[in-house]
Amino acid sequence: MIRFALILTSLLGLGITCQAADKQDLSLLTRTAEQFARRQLADSDAKITARKLDPNLSLPACDSLEAYLPPNGRLSGRSTVGVRCARDGWSINVTLDIQLFSQAVVASRAIRAGEVIQATDVQLQRVEIGQLPSPPLGSIDQALGKTPVVGIGQGIPLRADMLRAPAVIQPGQSVRILVNGDGFQVSGEGKALGQAALGQSVSIRTNNGQVVTGVVTGVGQVTVTP
Template identity: 40%
Template sequence: MSAAVEQFLEAQTKGLPGAVSYTFGPLDRHAQQAACSAFEPFLPPGNRLWGRSTIGVRCLGPTAWSVYVPVQVKITGKHLSAARQLAAGQVIAESDLSLVDGDLGALPATVLTDPRQAIGKALRNGLAAGQALRSDALITPWAVQQGQMVKLLANGPGFTVTNEGKALSNATDGQLIQVRTNSGQIVSGIARHGGVVEVRY
């Protein structure tokens, strides 16, 4: 049974960032004594192989039974942290980040490991220097905000037309947005940073 658990852990932790090591608790007495021809390890719903976790093991025969085994997954790797104190709403630049070595398994599973996951996004709340950066702490900033005057840019084969209008909603970079032109016409386009909306014909 230990071999089945170990194979399962090895397969399930293969894609995790960093160097992975794990330990699992002793199997209960019933599991050690009961006859079993085949074991099937599984991850109980809501569990992740990250830090302290639990895996289940089913016996497929001759008698069906299940046990749960505590596991500790240690992931040694680099994660992002704040290089200095960062304010809420601040848009992250590369200079705001530092890569730190540590046990990712001791941090939330939402911890970020690649600067590209954070650069250009804004912080929901302030961060102290050295604090780990998590995906749930970031929001994509609006490229265009409702009521903002925007520049409409229409490109077609051999022509470019510019116009102005008022954004009818908020949109992040790359999102579809509707704009009311000065003449009252409503057009749709793709929001871009800098208050630009690209209209395609």
């Protein structure tokens, strides 16, 4: 009788082991999601951490796991990567915490709005960029000579939308007008009706009273394309 009980216990134990073996390893699901994200972000400086799944989750074991990005998903900040079993058809979402880093221009000190940025005011630094509303500047030259539209605190990454190029044309200033056409160029004079920086549009009143709009292509120079 005792021997029968031992045999029965052994068989039950084997049954439990087999049943456990048929249960999906949850850590494999998180690793699959992490590996997918790393492949997608192979060219980025990224830190990826998967959140643990509910230990009470029970799924059939699968040897054909596939990771995918759900519709409208993105790999930045708190992200979701789906993992599905191609054989059995079940799927689950894995939450990842993703930090994206890049060398960016940051303020070396607090910079006031309207202050012209000098080389000593900024520096390159590795910063997290995933949660910024727009990409930061990647070169110090992109910031030099420009002025912030709002105050920038020390250590804050600089973005293009935070800066304004210095005006090279002022209202009422005499400017040279270049009209470029197909195989010809005509020049004239006029008065600026507004303030503008290089690359910006500005309206000019010509000497005969006509108002034209062109792009600032130099100090005191506007190019008009007919």
